[in-house]
Amino acid sequence: MSRATPSSRPYDRHLRLAGTRNLRDIGGYPAGAGRQTRWRTLFRADALDQLPVESQGALVGLGVQQAIDLRFPSEIAAWPSVFRDSPAVRYLSLPLHEDRPAPPGGIAGGYREILDSRGAQFAAVGHALLEPAGLPAVVGCAAGIDRTGLTIAMYLSAVGVPPDVVAADYALSAASFAGDGRESRLGDWRSGAVRADCLPEYMLDALDHLATRHGGAAAFLARHGLAAVDVARLRELLTEPTDDEAEDGRLSRVDSGP
DSSP states (O other): OOOSSOSSOSSOSBOOOTTOSOOEEOTTOBOSTTEEEOTTSEEEESOOSSOOHHHHHHHHHTTOOEEEEOSOHHHHHHSOOTTTTOSSSEEEEOOSSOSSOOOSSHHHHHHHHHHHHOHHHHHHHHHHHHSTTOOSEEEEOSSSSSHHHHHHHHHHHHTTOOHHHHHHHHHTHHHHTOSOOGGGOOOSGGGSOOOOOOOHHHHHHHHHHHHHHHSSHHHHHHHTTOOHHHHHHHHHHHEEEOHHHHHHHHHHHHHHOO
8 A cells, every 4th residue: 555654765854944843854755667757856735925044044945946825815915925025935826715714615615616617726736846946836825724635635645646645645633733833833723722624534535536537637737728748847857766677677788888
């Protein structure tokens, strides 16, 4: 069975930088055909509006070249990202859906509604990642759970990560918000005890809807302007051979001789 948290990995998944509570690396996930997602290439986050200078420097030090902000325009106006005017990080405001109340049907119903109505926005994220200096990138919203969760799930699915692993990654936000949050040094609702409602079944329902109604992530993105060649390029950028696969390739090249 595929696993969301491999027993051995080269990096910490949850980056505990002051000014955030839910900043995570999506590297190391199985992506089919002897590949896995690349570490230190795509990050998911809560709002990046209170990052102190040292945390901003830490993200830049990790190679981050782009910050994609999925929040509502009203959120961005009230709490602008620290990267909005950054000379070091390209900033893109890309609201995933309108500044309006959530639709009926609870979390799962809301996720289905977003998938049905915001295809252009999902595809725009992929185009942004493919831009020069588009990666490494951090994608975030207010809590880094719902809008971020759906966006990351879309691209994990598109590059071959199995649904159970995608859902388990989504559910890790509960652990990110566990505890009293004092180490985050935040000055908003994230600074205290937070109940993160991110059961894996919510994401499994969304992925099932994506598959049955839209033909899966790659077909969905293609329908909204991200061509198959673009998805293939993203797979190259966001995944890499597993250690075993890379070693097999090296041995094969040595054995083949001149």
